[in-house]
Structure formats: structure tokens, C-alpha cells
Amino acid sequence: MHLKNLRLLNFKNYEDVYIEFTSKINCIVGENGSGKTNMLDAMHYLSLTKSAINSIDIQNIRHESIFFTIKGTFNKSGRDHEIFCSLEKGKKKVFRQDNTEYEKLSEHIGQFPAVLIAPGDNEIIRDGNDIRRKYFDTILAQIDHQYLLDLMDYNHNLRQRNSLLKFFRDNLSADPDLIEPYNHNLLDLGQKIHQKRKNFADRYFPVFEEKYAFIAENKEKTTISYVSQFDEIDYENTLKTTLSHDIEAQRTSFGIHNDKWELMINGRRLKNFGSQGQQKTFVIALKLAQYDIIKEEKGFAPLLLLDDIFDKLDDRRIHKLMGMVAADYFSQIFITDTRPERTKSILSSLSLEGNIVAINDGKIIK
Amino acid sequence: MEYPSQHIEEAVNEISKLPGIGKKTALRLVLHLLKQPNAETRSLAQALIRMRDETKFCKVCHNISDREICRICSSPRRDNTIVCVIEDTRDVMAIENTGQYLGLYHVLGGVISPIEGIGPDNLNISSLLKRINASDSNVKELILALNPTMEGDTTSFFITKKISRSGLKVTSLARGVPVGGELEYADEITLGRSITARIHYQPN
Ligand SMILES: Nc1ncnc2c1ncn2[C@@H]1O[C@H](COP(=O)(O)OP(=O)(O)OP(=O)(O)O)[C@@H](O)[C@H]1O
Ligand SMILES: [Mg+2]
Ligand SMILES: [Zn+2]
Numbered sequence: 001m002h003l004k005n006l007r008l009l010n011f012k013n014y015e016d017v018y019i020e021f022t023s024k025i026n027c028i029v030g031e032n033g034s035g036k037t038n039m040l041d042a043m044h045y046l047s048l049t050k051s052a053i054n055s056i057d058i059q060n061i062r063h064e065s066i067f068f069t070i071k072g073t074f075n076k077s078g079r080d081h082e083i084f085c086s087l088e089k090g091k092k093k094v095f096r097q098d099n100t101e102y103e104k105l106s107e108h109i110g111q112f113p114a115v116l117i118a119p120g121d122n123e124i125i126r127d128g129n130d131i132r133r134k135y136f137d138t139i140l141a142q143i144d145h146q147y148l149l150d151l152m153d154y155n156h157n158l159r160q161r162n163s164l165l166k167f168f169r170d171n172l173s174a175d176p177d178l179i180e181p182y183n184h185n186l187l188d189l190g191q192k193i194h195q196k197r198k199n200f201a202d203r204y205f206p207v208f209e210e211k212y213a214f215i216a217e218n219k220e221k222t223t224i225s226y227v228s229q230f231d232e233i234d235y236e237n238t239l240k241t242t243l244s245h246d247i248e249a250q251r252t253s254f255g256i257h258n259d260k261w262e263l264m265i266n267g268r269r270l271k272n273f274g275s276q277g278q279q280k281t282f283v284i285a286l287k288l289a290q291y292d293i294i295k296e297e298k299g300f301a302p303l304l305l306l307d308d309i310f311d312k313l314d315d316r317r318i319h320k321l322m323g324m325v326a327a328d329y330f331s332q333i334f335i336t337d338t339r340p341e342r343t344k345s346i347l348s349s350l351s352l353e354g355n356i357v358a359i360n361d362g363k364i365i366k
Numbered sequence: 367m368e369y370p371s372q373h374i375e376e377a378v379n380e381i382s383k384l385p386g387i388g389k390k391t392a393l394r395l396v397l398h399l400l401k402q403p404n405a406e407t408r409s410l411a412q413a414l415i416r417m418r419d420e421t422k423f424c425k426v427c428h429n430i431s432d433r434e435i436c437r438i439c440s441s442p443r444r445d446n447t448i449v450c451v452i453e454d455t456r457d458v459m460a461i462e463n464t465g466q467y468l469g470l471y472h473v474l475g476g477v478i479s480p481i482e483g484i485g486p487d488n489l490n491i492s493s494l495l496k497r498i499n500a501s502d503s504n505v506k507e508l509i510l511a512l513n514p515t516m517e518g519d520t521t522s523f524f525i526t527k528k529i530s531r532s533g534l535k536v537t538s539l540a541r542g543v544p545v546g547g548e549l550e551y552a553d554e555i556t557l558g559r560s561i562t563a564r565i566h567y568q569p570n
Contacts, residue, residue, distance in 0.1 A: 156516060162482035178486065180480075181523035185516070 001300050002332035004073040010065035012038040013362035025333050025354040029340040035362045036336035040305045046072045046083045047114035049095060049105045054350045058089055074112050110142045113302035115291045117309055121283045125263060125271055132261040139290050140200055143197050143297040147196050150189050155184040161252050168247050183239050189255045194230040195283050202227040212285035220266050227260040280312045301331035307335060428453050428473040428490045445469045450509040453477060477517040478524060497533050507535040
């Protein structure tokens with residue numbers, strides 16, 4: 001799949017631009033603050049119906065404007081599809097495919113997939129378990145719609161159960177018959193989600209390790225493990241024993257909302273013992289593995305958006321990475337860089353050709 | 367908004383408290399009433415007051431009723447061995463409209479939802495249990511016909527846990543593809559349920 005063109009109106013620092021892209025390598029170059037990341041973010045928007053950077057939708061409207069519009073033509077399996085997205089202050093976001101408006105935005109997600117690798121991804125390593133769970137949940141949701149529905153139900157049931165715990169504590173009484181339906185849902189949905197996460201982990205980890213080993217030329221050994229309270233054989237009984245503790249704490253201590261994805265390098269926690277370059281390599285390998293799985297699942301290649309990917313990587317790793325993504329396996333690629341010469345020399349050393357889009361202060365200069 | 371009269375403003379404010387009615391619609395209704403003969407408004411107001419003052423809830427099934435015990439509960443033609451549990455009066459009306467059901471009802475008045483502060487004690491659950499567990503009860507079957515939401519399912523689950531009487535048959539509504547609908551237009555959840563809960567083939 002590839003994006004043929006993009007039209008931005010009042011999106012972040014772009015007033016009105018129209019750009020055409022090649023179906024292979026596109027380099028977006030410009031100084032700090034010129035709008036490179038914003039352009040990738042517009043593509044992310046068209047793919048996932050939201051910004052990767054700013055979750056407050058109206059802040060993506062250009063200052064002093066009242067609306068933004070993003071329009072793009074995707075070519076998927078030889079057919080063109082026009083995706084239109086518009087947001088006006090105080091109104092509902094509008095999303096259309098080929099002039100037909102979606103009833104629910106979630107129907108669009110997964111149809112024109114994109115994988116973004118950006119400096120902010122570091123949070124997957126640095127931050128708490130919930131960020132990592134969210135990261136893997138987003139991938140799973142893109143390839144399995146039922147997973148998304150089950151997860152939404154699970155979270156709803158968890159909120160109900162937690163409210164009930166509070167009710168029990170306030171009333172100094174706990175009817176075991178009343179907690180039971182919530183325990184039942186927690187186990188039933190939790191078990192389904194756990195199984196899907198496990199299957200996904202088994203499929204994803206070898207792909208990840210292969211990507212990492214390729215870029216790092218086997219210099220360090222990385223592992224990810226998926227850990228859940230559902231791994232225990234006797235998990236159904238655990239839930240029965242936690243009620244009084246849960247009432248006291250007013251939270252549910254057992255469930256897949258406590259699952260962990262542990263990232264390790266040479267047997268130690270990556271967060272504490274990985275160098276910046278190793279952490280960056282780790283994130284890139286995570287995303288490339290995600291790319292592989294989405295491609296396999298959808299039967300076509302997603303867009304690959306690489307934001308500031310060269311920073312912090314040594315030259316060997318940059319060459320390894322670029323050599324890999326330039327292969328036919330990958331489809332269209334967008335790379336941002338503040339230094340056009342660097343991008344050009346990397347491309348020419350690999351005998352690759354790239355379409356250079358030079359921007360300055362929200363305008364296309366070449 | 368500036369209103370030419372304080373009375374108009376009061377009426378608009380009251381009407382716009384109703385669900386689904388905004389200030390604009392309320393104003394349109396008020397202006398409409400003003401155009402009609404005085405008697406029309408009077409009889410509307412009286413109907414509302416009477417409705418509010420006189421409406422009772424059946425002592426047995428909690429459905430809206432003009433009497434202590436509603437028409438359905440007191441009818442000798444209804445089968446008192448079956449009780450259908452529903453959320454509110456609208457569900458009774460929907461099932462009555464089918465003309466296919468001759469048993470009795472029990473209106474819960476909602477479903478259990480701790481987030482909204484609704485527990486079993488806020489619903490007509492204990493009266494249901496008393497009704498079916500009573501020693502002189504004729505009830506042989508309980509139909510759980512709550513809406514297929516997570517809260518509806520939780521409430522059904524809770525009720526079944528609380529039924530101490532043995533031998534009571536507990537059923538729920540069959541869920542499936544709409545009659546006369548084409549398979550490709552059924553949503554996947556409905557179709558999935560219909561496939562797993564398929565029934566023995568019967569030629570019409
Ligand atoms: N809603 C908005 N209206 C106007 N300008 C905005 C808006 N949102 C962000 N900007 C501006 O867009 C500019 C470009 O941001 P962007 O992150 O795309 O730069 P960049 O080219 O990626 O820079 P860097 O090389 O530093 O990563 C920033 O100066 C930012 O303040
Ligand atoms: Mg940037
Ligand atoms: Zn009655």
C-alpha cells in the first residue's frame with residue numbers, strides 16, 4: 001500500500017499544502033520546527049483517526065483557525081481510495097472514505113495501517129506497565145476486532161467490580177452472590193484475552209528478536225516476556241481468596257489488567273541497563289516486528305513512518321536498518337531528517353533513490 | 367435567550383427539562399399551545415397531573431397500573447406458573463404487543479450497576495424472590511428477559527444465584543437473526559449467537 005498524495009489545510013503549522021509522494025522512499029527534510037513530524041502525524045491521523053503526538057484533537061488545528069482538513073489518496077492493491085478527515089471546533093470529527101462517511105471511527109482503524117517509529121516511543125521502555133500493555137493492545141486490536149470488543153467489556157466489568165468494592169466497604173457488608181457475576185466475567189473475558197496475548201507473544205517475540213539481532217549484528221541478547229497472573233495453574237481460586245483484601249484496597253488485585261510485558265537486555269532490565277542506542281534499537285525492532293505482523297495479517301504492507309530515526313544510532317546500525325527497509329519486503333517509507341546531506345549520503349551509499357521533500361516553516365520549498 | 371414574557375420563559379424552562387427536548391423545541395411547543403384554544407392546554411395539564419397523582423404500581427409485579435393489582439396479575443386467563451422478568455414497563459408493552467405470551471411479569475425497575483450506584487436493594491429483586499420462593503407459589507418457570515447488556519447479564523446471574531427453590535425452570539429469550547431478514551445483513555454477534563444456539567429444523 002502507498003500514499004499517493006496529501007493535502008493539508010490548517011493542520012498544525014501547515015496552512016495549505018499539497019504534496020505528491022513516490023511509492024518507495026520519501027525523505028522529508030527541514031530545520032527544527034519546520035513541520036516534518038507534523039507531516040508524518042497527518043499520515044498517522046489518516047491511518048488511525050488520531051494524532052500520535054497530541055491527543056487533544058482541537059490543538060491540532062492551526063493557531064487562529066477554526067478547522068483543519070487532511071486529505072490523502074491511498075493506493076491499495078491497485079485501487080485508489082480517498083480518505084478525508086476534517087475537524088471543526090465544537091463539532092464532531094468527520095471521516096470519509098471515497099466520500100462515504102463512517103458511522104464509527106473504529107471501522108476505519110486497520111484499513112490503511114501505518115507504523116510510526118518516533119522519538120516519543122521511548123516511553124514504551126521508560127514508563128510503567130500500563131504503557132506497554134497499551135502498546136501491545138493497540139497492535140492486537142488492529143489485527144483482531146473481537147479482541148478489542150472483549151477488552152472493552154473487560155475494562156467495563158472491572159470498573160463495575162471496583163465500584164462494587166467501594167459499595168461493600170461503605171456498607172460494611174459484602175454479599176458473595178453479588179460479586180460473583182463480576183468474578184465470572186473477569187475470569188471468562190480475562191481468560192480469552194490472556195490466551196490471545198499469549199498466542200500473540202509466541203508469534204511476535206521470535207520476529208522481534210530476529211529484527212533486533214539483524215540491526216545490532218547479534219551484539220547483545222534481547223528478550224521480551226509476557227507475564228500474567230493467569231499463567232498460574234490455580235488462577236481461578238486466587239480470585240476467591242482476594243475479596244476481603246480487595247474491599248480494603250478498593251481495587252481488584254487479580255486480573256489481566258496487571259499483566260506485564262518485560263523487556264530485557266542481556267538478562268537485565270532494559271530500562272535500567274540499556275544504553276540510549278540500545279534502547280532505540282529495541283524500540284525500532286519492536287516496531288518492525290509490529291510491521292511484519294500487520295503485513296502478514298492484512299496481506300499488504302503498511303506505511304512505514306520513520307521520524308528522526310538516525311539520531312542516537314551509530315553508522316553501522318543506520319546502514320543495517322536502511323538496507324533492511326529499502327528491500328522489496330517494505331512498501332512505502334517516509335523518513336524525516338534535519339540534515340539533508342546525511343540522508344542523501346546514506347541513500348547513495350546503499351545505491352537507493354529517494355524523493356526529497358524539503359520544508360521550511362510549514363511550506364514546501366522543493 | 368430573551369423571552370417576551372416571564373410566563374413563557376417558565377413554561378419553556380419546565381418543558382425543556384424533559385429528556386430529548388431542548389430550549390428551541392420547548393419554545394415551539396409553547397407557541398403552539400398559545401395558538402390552540404385555552405381548553406386544550408387545560409386538558410393537557412390536567413392529564414399530566416392526573417397521570418402523576420393517580421398512577422400506581424402493581425403490588426405484585428410493579429408494573430404501572432390504575433389499581434392495586436394490575437390487569438395482568440388479576441386476570442384469570444393468565445398463566446400464573448410463568449413469570450417473565452423485565453427491566454421496565456416498555457418491555458411489558460413490547461411483549462404484550464406480540465400477543466404470544468400469556469404468563470405474568472415482574473418489573474425490576476432497572477438493572478444492577480454499581481458505577482451508577484444501583485444495587486439489588488434499589489430494584490424490585492427481593493419482592494421477586496419472595497414471590498417465587500413463597501410456599502404457596504405456583505411459579506414453575508422464570509423467564510429472564512433483561513436487555514443483553516453486561517449489566518442485564520449480571521443482574522440475571524445474580525437473580526439465579528438467589529433462587530433457593532429447587533425445580534424452578536429458568537429460561538432466557540432466544541436471540542437470533544430477524545425473521546424475514548437476510549443473513550448477510552445480520553450483524554456478526556447476532557449471527558454468531560444464532561449459529562451456536564441453532565435449533566432443530568422444522569419445516570413451516
Ligand atoms: N496547532 C498548531 N498551530 C500552529 N503551529 C503548530 C501547531 N501545533 C504545532 N505547531 C508548530 O509546528 C512546528 C513544527 O513542529 P514539528 O514537530 O513538525 O517540527 P519538526 O520539523 O519535526 O522539528 P524537529 O526537527 O525539531 O523534530 C512547531 O513549531 C510547533 O510549535
Ligand atoms: Mg520532529
Ligand atoms: Zn401486576
